Amino acid sequence: MVINFKRRSRLVALGVAAAVAVMTICFVLISARGSGYARRVSANAQESVTVIVDAGHGGMDGGATAQDGTVEKDINLSIALKLRDMLDTAGYNVIMTRETDDDISDSSAKSVRLQKVSDIKNRMKIIEQTPDALFVSIHQNHYGGPSYSGAQVFYSKNNPESEKLAKAIQQDICSLLQPQNRRAVKRTGTEIYLLYHAESPAVMVECGFLSNAAETQKLKDDGYQTAMAFSVMCGITDYLKNEEKLTEVT
Template identity: 35%
Template sequence: MKKIICILISIFILTSNMIYGEEIHDDTVANKVILIDPGHGGQDGGAVGKDKTLEKDLNLKISLKVRDLLKDSGYTVYMTREDDRDLHTKEGTVKGEKIQDLKTRCDMKDKTGCELFISIHMNNFTDSKPTGPHVYYANNEKSKFIADIIINNLVKDLEYPKERESKPAKNAYKILRSPKNGEVIVECGFMSNPGDLSKLKNDEYQDKIANSIKKSVDEYYNRYCPGNISTIAE
């Protein structure tokens, strides 16, 4: 009898790990297409730290780490850029080139057929006090679901002392206007905050961010069920 109980307990533990484990262990993972978007690039440096650190460079470093982690797990991963360049298609005014750049990034969502779109950015503010990560999401339940998972994991994995909720992008960001796909902007921290900036430049801290985002993608695919997303597991 004791042997049977041990076997049943082992089966339960194994099943639980398969359902709630950090990684997906099925044959369909390669069919899960993710587009990673390192914000800015080329002549568009994004935010600039007091020490002249450029946002575009931090975005790319973290995005490449996320890409590698996801690919190693078998996901199909695309990048809007893999080096230091912007994505405008023809020369024009700064505003015109920025519009082209955003359009190219949006077009890549359709071309790749991605289910998840994750845009990596850094925050910046006139006041140096704001700190920590933020996540913005497109106006649909998939986006809200993945955004909640990411912000919860980032707060925990980066040991941020305050709870934080994801935020609806509404119409503020052209890049987040899909009615159906899971789309988020992950603001990893504030370049205007000296403490945040120091950490964001650190390779090990970048690894923590990348691992947290990758873990969140695994959790999303393991848990997402349309119409049943009222709670986020601890």
């Protein structure tokens, strides 16, 4: 089984070695899905679907920090860029909130507080300007103790499709990458601004815990990040298939 790549130029830009690594991991993960899955992520079926990929934090806002100094914003961006490339290759329309280590605050915001407020409002504008898009925000979790691990997907209460999207992504992360993960999706409240205000299907993927040293090492690994991005893409595609928002490609 293979993925029918529509845009090879993206992989060329990543380099031959990186392309081989991505293809190897994706081939193994696709094989785990059983026959026929390659058709579901092939080009053309997703052309009308737009996904906003949000790499959480950035710039002066590093997010959570692991004990070894690993900063959340860097892992968020790395996974988000991998997800962007995979979605783009599969034929989705992709909008990124950021593609570099910068926040997206207005230049007029001078203080740290004003920069954070401006940044989050500008991300919200991107969501509002593309009302038919799916919104997927990539983050890493952190808790006081080191025993917590595993990805968990949070969803907006405003649109019933958000919970369905969250469950599809959570299921594919668990089945493809974290078979011991028993976490369930969780609805958010006012604590997550973007999900609280989003009217379109919106989820936040907490890929793992930076408070867990062993999981931090996984999250820093390029191959693991690739597998995480692919699992998220599978969840997006499965959600769309289940909701009959995509047509089967033969």
